[in-house]
Amino acid sequence: MSGAEAPILQCSGIVKSFGGVRALRGVDFAIRRGGIHGLVGENGAGKSTLTRIIAGIHRQDEGSIRLDGEELRLADANDALARRIVTIHQDINLIPSLSVTDNILLNNELTKGGLLRRKDGRKRVADLLAKYHLDVSPDALVQTLPNDARKMIQIIKAVNRDARILIMDEPTSSLNQTEVRVVLDMIRSLAEQGVGIVFISHYMSEIFQVCDDITVLRDGQNAAHLPRETTTLDVVVGAMLGSEAAAAKATGSHARRQIADEPLFEVAGLSAPGKLRDVGFTLRKGEVLGVTGLTGSGASDLAKAIFGSTDIRRDGGRFRLEGREVRLDNPHQSLSHRIALLTSDRLREGVLPDFSLIDNMTLPILDRFSKGSGFLDEKQRREVTEAGIRRLNVRTSGPNATIRQLSGGNQQKVLMARWLETGPKVLILDEPTIGIDLGAKAEIKAIIRDLTAQGVGVILVTTEIDEIVDMCDRVLILYRGALIREYAGTDINREAVLAASISGS
Amino acid sequence: MSDAVVKPAPGQNNWMDTLRRSYGLIQSLAVLALLIIVLSYLSPRFMTWINISNLMAQMSVILIVAAGMTVVMIAGELDISVGAIVALTSTTAAYLMVNYGITAGLVAGILIGPAFGILNGFIVTQFKIPSFIVTLGTSMMARSLAFVVTGGMVIAGVPAEFKIIGQGKLLDVLGFTETGAFEYLNIPLPFLIAILVYALVWILLTRTAFGKKVYAVGANSTVAMLSGIRVARVKIACMMIVGLTASLAGLLLLSRVGASQADSGRGLEFEVIAAVVIGGTSLYGGQGNVLRTIIGVVIIVLIRNFLNLSRIDIFWQDFATGVIIITAVLLDALQKYIASRR
Numbered sequence: 009m010s011g012a013e014a015p016i017l018q019c020s021g022i023v024k025s026f027g028g029v030r031a032l033r034g035v036d037f038a039i040r041r042g043g044i045h046g047l048v049g050e051n052g053a054g055k056s057t058l059t060r061i062i063a064g065i066h067r068q069d070e071g072s073i074r075l076d077g078e079e080l081r082l083a084d085a086n087d088a089l090a091r092r093i094v095t096i097h098q099d100i101n102l103i104p105s106l107s108v109t110d111n112i113l114l115n116n117e118l119t120k121g122g123l124l125r126r127k128d129g130r131k132r133v134a135d136l137l138a139k140y141h142l143d144v145s146p147d148a149l150v151q152t153l154p155n156d157a158r159k160m161i162q163i164i165k166a167v168n169r170d171a172r173i174l175i176m177d178e179p180t181s182s183l184n185q186t187e188v189r190v191v192l193d194m195i196r197s198l199a200e201q202g203v204g205i206v207f208i209s210h211y212m213s214e215i216f217q218v219c220d221d222i223t224v225l226r227d228g229q230n231a232a233h234l235p236r237e238t239t240t241l242d243v244v245v246g247a248m249l250g251s252e253a254a255a256a257k258a259t260g261s262h263a264r265r266q267i268a269d270e271p272l273f274e275v276a277g278l279s280a281p282g283k284l285r286d287v288g289f290t291l292r293k294g295e296v297l298g299v300t301g302l303t304g305s306g307a308s309d310l311a312k313a314i315f316g317s318t319d320i321r322r323d324g325g326r327f328r329l330e331g332r333e334v335r336l337d338n339p340h341q342s343l344s345h346r347i348a349l350l351t352s353d354r355l356r357e358g359v360l361p362d363f364s365l366i367d368n369m370t371l372p373i374l375d376r377f378s379k380g381s382g383f384l385d386e387k388q389r390r391e392v393t394e395a396g397i398r399r400l401n402v403r404t405s406g407p408n409a410t411i412r413q414l415s416g417g418n419q420q421k422v423l424m425a426r427w428l429e430t431g432p433k434v435l436i437l438d439e440p441t442i443g444i445d446l447g448a449k450a451e452i453k454a455i456i457r458d459l460t461a462q463g464v465g466v467i468l469v470t471t472e473i474d475e476i477v478d479m480c481d482r483v484l485i486l487y488r489g490a491l492i493r494e495y496a497g498t499d500i501n502r503e504a505v506l507a508a509s510i511s512g513s
Numbered sequence: 514m515s516d517a518v519v520k521p522a523p524g525q526n527n528w529m530d531t532l533r534r535s536y537g538l539i540q541s542l543a544v545l546a547l548l549i550i551v552l553s554y555l556s557p558r559f560m561t562w563i564n565i566s567n568l569m570a571q572m573s574v575i576l577i578v579a580a581g582m583t584v585v586m587i588a589g590e591l592d593i594s595v596g597a598i599v600a601l602t603s604t605t606a607a608y609l610m611v612n613y614g615i616t617a618g619l620v621a622g623i624l625i626g627p628a629f630g631i632l633n634g635f636i637v638t639q640f641k642i643p644s645f646i647v648t649l650g651t652s653m654m655a656r657s658l659a660f661v662v663t664g665g666m667v668i669a670g671v672p673a674e675f676k677i678i679g680q681g682k683l684l685d686v687l688g689f690t691e692t693g694a695f696e697y698l699n700i701p702l703p704f705l706i707a708i709l710v711y712a713l714v715w716i717l718l719t720r721t722a723f724g725k726k727v728y729a730v731g732a733n734s735t736v737a738m739l740s741g742i743r744v745a746r747v748k749i750a751c752m753m754i755v756g757l758t759a760s761l762a763g764l765l766l767l768s769r770v771g772a773s774q775a776d777s778g779r780g781l782e783f784e785v786i787a788a789v790v791i792g793g794t795s796l797y798g799g800q801g802n803v804l805r806t807i808i809g810v811v812i813i814v815l816i817r818n819f820l821n822l823s824r825i826d827i828f829w830q831d832f833a834t835g836v837i838i839i840t841a842v843l844l845d846a847l848q849k850y851i852a853s854r855r
Contacts, residue, residue, distance in 0.1 A: 315739075317738070317739060318738055319735065319738075338738075338743070339738060339739050339740065339741045340741040340742070340743050342741070343740075343741035344741075349739065351739060356733075356735060356736075357735050357736060357739055358736065359736070360729060360732045360733055360736055360799075362732065362799070362800065363728070363729070363732065367725065367728075367729070371725075371729055371736070371737070371740040371742070372740040372741045372742075374722040374725050374726060374742075375722050377722065378721060378722040382721055383716075383720050383721060384720055384721060384722055384725070426740075
């Protein structure tokens with residue numbers, strides 16, 4: 009990439025506030041033709057806000073954006089699309105009940121005289137799928153496809169828009185390691201075709217694999233702008249964290265502890281049609297038990313099935329907590345036995361976006377605040393929320409703020425606080441650090457260690473192998489819904505876990 | 514991360530935010546004010562106490578049902594059987610009062626709505642059928658039963674003691690014969706009952722754990738379920754509450770009119786839903802304010818009054834109500850757009 013080439017898009021001095029919180033405080037950012045621009049920073053550093061302004065979702069308070077040297081004033085997100093600025097969101101937003109073809113061509117259909125040119129459309133999609141080596145039928149319904157295929161389709165859909173600027177927000181967060189490579193290859197070939205790409209990711213290895221240059225944001229300001237070839241991971245992490253770099257980065261390996269052989273929670277014969285087959289294990293007091301596997305291996309389903317989520321149909325399964333048989337038929341029962349679940353899908357299964365932090369944090373424990381009179385004790389609710397905000401270091405303008413105003417990572421901390429407030433004996437965490445920056449990750453890990461020291465058993469469902477190696481005392485590997493392997497203590501290493509997950513043996 | 518904490522600027526932008534958030538309220542109050550001005554201009558009789566207290570008595574039925582409907586709509590459901598429940602309650606109560614006395618009529622009457630509410634809620638939650646369809650079905654059942662009870666005739670002869678509730682006014686009932694300067698305190702009893710219902714529902718929604726659960730269930734039932742909230746119970750309770758308000762309204766209607774027929778309360782459900790939406794409660798659940806529903810009801814009732822006073826052909830009245838419903842939903846969308854703009 010020649011640095012001399014004028015950028016297609018140039019942001020200068022972008023300032024943006026939400027309510028009382030200043031999200032961006034004069035940010036510069038440029039996108040070149042055919043360049044892959046890494047955008048990194050901690051949660052709340054301003055990455056999402058910046059890309060949403062470029063995508064026409066928000067409008068900057070101050071500063072200018074130039075597209076091809078001309079001042080750009082976007083009316084809305086559609087206006088951005090019309091100028092071929094396309095965003096691929098972290099969440100997969102396809103219509104599950106429609107076919108691959110219909111999804112990719114949605115709102116961009118090939119027509120003749122008002123009628124669909126079905127054959128041409130199908131062929132166009134088949135060509136695209138072949139081009140990007142995605143082995144699915146153009147007629148398959150999206151709801152029948154695994155997560156990674158959906159992500160690829162989402163990207164192909166954007167590509168079919170003839171994008172010149174492509175903003176990718178955590179494009180790999182829902183993928184496992186083998187699938188990541190395919191997606192990264194695709195991103196590289198898009199850049200070669202001249203698309204300017206903004207690549208947001210918390211996975212530093214991916215940033216270093218594909219990006220030409222890296223812009224680091226911190227506190228809504230430019231912290232550094234680094235060409236990939238001449239920089240190192242330490243420099244980038246240092247810029248992200250600022251002066252306190254060293255402390256937060258020291259997430260050193262989890263010292264292998266001796267866990268007393270005191271069973272806390274036992275699962276036996278747990279099955280769910282099409283999802284889980286006869287899973288059983290024992291969680292000990294103070295243990296972090298990892299559960300991992302490829303996407304679709306059933307790890308997330310296992311978390312929900314234990315918790316009794318009503319959207320998973322269970323077919324057999326017995327549970328013993330502290331030696332006593334317990335029924336966990338629904339979340340209400342599970343919570344009354346002090347078993348809690350942090351789900352991975354923050355948007356659909358976690359937050360109530362328009363509700364306050366108080367409402368979001370105290371949702372499972374509402375009844376605790378209305379003992380006696382039947383009226384809610386609002387003062388106590390506020391105090392509990394404020395304590396949670398302090399404990400988890402949530403960045404917010406106050407407990408009455410709507411949770412929508414917070415960055416993704418801060419929302420996740422609020423949810424973590426929600427479940428901690430239920431006082432769990434067994435805490436099931438499904439991808440607790442998904443889409444979260446290094447600082448927040450370290451904080452959440454510290455909290456998990458704190459909990460285990462108090463005797464809480466943690467079931468950590470994750471597809472991040474580093475997290476397993478770092479955190480878990482034992483790890484269970486699921487393959488197509490069945491438990492195929494268990495590693496403990498010093499036997500836990502990246503190669504073994506990865507190999508078992510992929511091979512199924 | 515201590516250096517990363519942005520201190521919120523107190524006071525900054527707060528009044529703008531407050532203004533944006535209250536846009537819906539301001540809008541409905543403006544419509545209300547406009548209506549009152551137009552009505553006073555059209556008819557000198559409009560602003561008289563007699564007309565106002567008549568309006569109060571008239572709007573009590575729709576007011577009470579709208580309070581219950583607000584609860585159901587916040588929980589993300591609808592109940593279109595309320596009109597038929599009003600009819601079934603008032604005919605059954607009338608029949609029982611005439612034949613077996615006031616108590617029998619009151620007890621049976623007040624139980625009909627909650628019973629249908631449990632049935633509606635049970636079918637909706639256990640079989641995952643949209644409440645619109647379920648209550649459409651039970652609505653036809655209830656209406657049919659009302660005709661069975663009356664045999665298609667008007668049931669008259671309700672005891673006079675019972676009629677006091679619907680026809681009495683505060684000072685008259687308290688024994689003041691000369692109201693004089695305190696005329697404005699001579700409020701119709703049904704209106705006072707309606708206000709009491711609103712106070713109770715408001716407390717229920719904003720000051721109790723149940724109320725918070727209703728909002729959460731309406732906003733996202735999966736999140737609520739995963740938080741240990743028993744979604745089905747909450748929804749059934751909400752359907753019971755709207756049934757209870759429908760039965761209460763049916764008894765008041767019977768008491769005010771003094772007679773009952775199976776055809777009463779037809780179309781009431783849509784007027785009520787329109788009033789709730791005009792009051793700013795979302796059709797999609799999760800947000801709403803029961804006190805603002807009062808404004809919605811008053812607007813609907815005043816528009817009806819306006820149509821009467823301006824001598825528009827009675828056959829055009831439903832047309833006008835239809836236009837109002839659509840306008841209300843459009844205003845709802847506009848309101849959301851303004852609230853979300855930054």
